[in-house]
Amino acid sequence: MLKIAAITLPGAPQKITTTLSTRDRLGHLLVRLGWRRRQYRTEPALYRIGSPTPESPVIVTANYTLTVDTVRDACAGLDLWVLVIDTRGINVWCAAGKGTFGTGEIARMVKEARLDKIVKHRRLIVPQLGAPGVSAHRVKQLTGFDVVYGPVRIADLRPFLAADMRANDDMRRVRFDIADRIAVVPIELVMAWPLLLIALAAGLWLWALHAATFWGAVLPLLGAVVMGTVVVPIALPLFPFRPFVLKGLAGGILWALLMIALFPADLLTAARHLTLLPPVTAYLAFNFTGSTAFTSPSGVKAEIRWFTWPLLVWFAVGVILYIVDMARGWLS
Amino acid sequence: MRYLESVVTLQLDTAKCIGCGRCAEVCPHRVFAMNDKKAAIVDRGACMECGACQKNCPADAITVQAGVGCAYALIRSRITGKEACCG
Numbered sequence: 001m002l003k004i005a006a007i008t009l010p011g012a013p014q015k016i017t018t019t020l021s022t023r024d025r026l027g028h029l030l031v032r033l034g035w036r037r038r039q040y041r042t043e044p045a046l047y048r049i050g051s052p053t054p055e056s057p058v059i060v061t062a063n064y065t066l067t068v069d070t071v072r073d074a075c076a077g078l079d080l081w082v083l084v085i086d087t088r089g090i091n092v093w094c095a096a097g098k099g100t101f102g103t104g105e106i107a108r109m110v111k112e113a114r115l116d117k118i119v120k121h122r123r124l125i126v127p128q129l130g131a132p133g134v135s136a137h138r139v140k141q142l143t144g145f146d147v148v149y150g151p152v153r154i155a156d157l158r159p160f161l162a163a164d165m166r167a168n169d170d171m172r173r174v175r176f177d178i179a180d181r182i183a184v185v186p187i188e189l190v191m192a193w194p195l196l197l198i199a200l201a202a203g204l205w206l207w208a209l210h211a212a213t214f215w216g217a218v219l220p221l222l223g224a225v226v227m228g229t230v231v232v233p234i235a236l237p238l239f240p241f242r243p244f245v246l247k248g249l250a251g252g253i254l255w256a257l258l259m260i261a262l263f264p265a266d267l268l269t270a271a272r273h274l275t276l277l278p279p280v281t282a283y284l285a286f287n288f289t290g291s292t293a294f295t296s297p298s299g300v301k302a303e304i305r306w307f308t309w310p311l312l313v314w315f316a317v318g319v320i321l322y323i324v325d326m327a328r329g330w331l332s
Numbered sequence: 333m334r335y336l337e338s339v340v341t342l343q344l345d346t347a348k349c350i351g352c353g354r355c356a357e358v359c360p361h362r363v364f365a366m367n368d369k370k371a372a373i374v375d376r377g378a379c380m381e382c383g384a385c386q387k388n389c390p391a392d393a394i395t396v397q398a399g400v401g402c403a404y405a406l407i408r409s410r411i412t413g414k415e416a417c418c419g
Contacts, residue, residue, distance in 0.1 A: 128384075295401045
């Protein structure tokens, strides 16, 4: 739990600062790598930024500390009320998908914070990406507060407020550009650690049995995992086709060819690379659908229908060739 | 960037639409536009089925099979037979 302010007046909303400390930034770096991600939570409550009055706007956000800090950072110089609701430490978009950032929790927190006694207006600015969990007309029925959907990005809050709480088309549109992709890639790699370990072990085993060079044995396997979790996600638009499985296969074939070119490979080794590596990369790239903000569940289900068996067969051939290659080293 | 467009399940019943404009407000891919005080689907293929429009339509004019869009969760639900969830 983040300790925000030292002084607490009973019943009075705590003030939060808008300057992020070195410690905050270190926390962001660690949490991006997956360190204590589930525990990175802010106490759900009504907070003050600057010196809000009963006329000041109320914005609603999730209690993932990385989210709260992004709000803090973007709101320097503004006077606002911030209603942090309990999403179990999950960001707005993911919590909205689960419904924890939702109508019921907003209504509960509005009542618990006695918001109707604190502000004179009856408006809540809810982040637009929270809308999958929130039913604006239900919030109105339950609390008497109108929901105004704010911009997708908190950085646009200032122009949004200046424009009388109207968002232009650009503020309403979700992007998923290279900076967004780079931010979510470290966690992909960290979560893939069991696979990295298996890849390393398989490579070392091959190296121990085989005449192949150390890097020639280890790099193809490790690289296939990195290709699927880091390279394809970051360079997503550069890989051909729309299905993520095909993007991953393209990346995996590219990697296999690179390995064949780089290290001495006979026919068996080349065939092993081309069968074992692309399905691994394809599966990992396919998993990245979970981190994007433009893939539909129907699309993901279609990919599962189309590609599960072909990939499994492809991979099985790879495993067989790997065993044959190992046996060759062992016999010689 | 765009994804598989032909499988999108989004449907709008224009007869039920009361023209409040909420769908156009909440959609992060600008799938809806307001024409003549009625909502219209103008870019169906961009829909990621997040369900925001359906949830915020007071007239129940929108249906979409909304849900978790990540492969890992959907594969797991396929294997275990349970509902998909990001864990």
